[in-house]
Amino acid sequence: MADVRRSDTRAGYGRALVELGAEHDDIIVFDADLAESTRTGMFKKAYPDRHFECGIAEGNMMAVAAGAAAMGLVPFASSFAMFAVGRAYEQIRNSIGYTQLNVKIGASHGGISVGEDGASHQCNEDFALMRSIPGMVVLCPSDEVEAAAAVKASYEYVGPVYLRFGRLAIPVFHDESNFKFEIGKGEVLREGSDVAIIATGLMVYEALKAAETLAAEGIDARVINFCSIKPLDREMALKAARDCGRIITCEEHSIIGGLGEAVSAVVAESGIPCVVRRIGINDEYGYSGPALALLKAFGLSAENVAKVTREFLGK
């Protein structure tokens, strides 16, 4: 696969907010002292009167955002994933989820690719926490283009949405000129019938690279992008189960409570004979190091996806 432009998904968040802000007066942004890092600083610069700093107080920020939404505004509340959903889980659950208020939670620095900051800042549990909240939409874009599209779709959608963005610059493989994004819909990026690799976030590109390697070895892997972790595209998952009989899920998240479990539940309850293998963080903490080295060490690489696939297929 040819080298492509690299960018981080948080950049797509910042860009989309600025673009949305030009059209819609009701968008406001809350930050907890991380506007530069979450890339909401771009919105702050463009529309300073619609950006509100909350200080290092994420719990208060989430409930403040709920109150602003109750007044008819559309707040995007931002922090690192660890603090947005970890620190403020209960505010999100009770003041945003239970109320179904129209708050969008934009969380950057999700996953282990946060890198050098180490385990305290590497949130590998956000999908699990947010999926468990009734009515919460959970999105994890795979590149900058999809990130921007997901932010815009979140604005159009009325109700709480959790968006996870990454710090690491990763390949941009979607073409913005013809890309359509829909909450709840998966995207088949490559057809194949030996195995289906269902990935989310930065693992989507790794899955594509793995499929390319596997194709050269005669293994025909379908690659599916599930940006929408909740709601899940059940039909696409079940079709993959039916067509391939084997599914591998790939996520930069704990194997507990994330995409892998969501897909497994849908497949297991369907009665379709299909085995699922999960690639993710295996119930452990990360540690400090360069992002790419960490991703490799934790098996979140095209090489490992290919290796697991070969083992899975007995090849």
Place this chain on the structure above:
Amino acid sequence: MTEFEKRELAIRATKVRMGIIDSTHAAKAGHPGGSLSAADMLTYLYFKEMNVDPANPKDPDRDRFVLSKGHAAPALYGALALRGFFPWEDLMTLRHIGSHLQGHPNMNSTPGVDMSTGSLGQGVSAACGMALAAKHLGKTCRVYTLLGDGEIEEGEVWEAMMFASNYKLDNLVVIIDKNGLQIDGRTEDVMDLGDLPAKLTAFGFGVTEIDGHDFTMMESAFAEARETKGKPFAIIMRTTKGRGVSFMTDAAEWHGKAPNDAQYEVAIAEIKAQLAELEGK
């Protein structure tokens, strides 16, 4: 405030107390103590202070109220029913399956409830968000929130206080129901609140402390709140938990349990006697 007006408010507050006892007895659960301490201030808010219209509960320009101490829902429900937001008879369905009157306030089920609350500390933050949004949208409506004194042990409350002060939310009134009791005992024994007026002042609030059962004092406190510009205002209301029912008065044990049938008969007889006296019967 005229004596007539005061008596009218007292009659209404006594009816709210009756609703608290009736509804928690019917529910066989609930929080009568902290509801009874807040009955007078909620009556004042809904019948004197706030601009609300039961016929148009979603009016975008209405004043907002957030019951941050969500467990005092029976008092809020009593005030809302008396004000005409829903039938008084609904109070008897409190906490029942299928009732719009949830154990703690739910904005999506009960007319007149502006924010779902129950988890302590969050309501005041939501009220800050409402006040900020009102200013941003150029609305002149005001936002009121009621906290328990135990509740302010939550760190989030002080995050919200900083926020309110930072954004000069002079359209926000924070009311603290200082009944001195929380589930495990006296607040000073569980977690000493220290010099509350000094703390609020240090956080940038205009502050006054009044008797939370005195309508005349409420009138001047809320007037002072309206006149205070450039900063949020806090009214500390000294109250008695369980006020209006002899055996619940100032008793922590009545924080979160309903009266049984025998206790109910005593409580309701006491409140009915208070009402008869106020009505001059």
